[in-house]
Amino acid sequence: MNTIKTLERLQRVHSLIQKECTGSPYELACKMNISERSIYNLIDYLRDYDAVIGYDRGRKTYYYQNNFSLCFQISLSIGADDEITEVLGGSYLDH
Numbered sequence: 001m002n003t004i005k006t007l008e009r010l011q012r013v014h015s016l017i018q019k020e021c022t023g024s025p026y027e028l029a030c031k032m033n034i035s036e037r038s039i040y041n042l043i044d045y046l047r048d049y050d051a052v053i054g055y056d057r058g059r060k061t062y063y064y065q066n067n068f069s070l071c072f073q074i075s076l077s078i079g080a081d082d083e084i085t086e087v088l089g090g091s092y093l094d095h
Helices: 002-019 025-032 036-048
Strands: 053-056 061-064 070-080 083-094
Touching: 002 025, 002 036, 002 061, 002 070, 025 036, 036 053
Parallel strands: none
Antiparallel strands: 053 061, 070 083
16 A cells, blocks of 8 residues: 555645645654655655745745645545445545
8 A cells, every 4th residue: 555655645745845844854754754765755746746846944844836736536445246345535635
């Protein structure tokens, strides 16, 4: 389930960037209990989706330089012999 974990991390980073309270890359990595390299990868993913992200050294925070929003839906169903069980379902919407 690495994809789901990555999406959850992406949503969390997005939320912190929106609030402009990420801290330094090192602090953000500690806050999220992941490596600093993973933080850079998550930020690159956001940039792949046209997020323009800056970093303010004085305030030690990432911030959006454009009006960027992130919305994704997750649904996982498992089925066998005409029985379908929804394992995970929901959506994330952040403006």
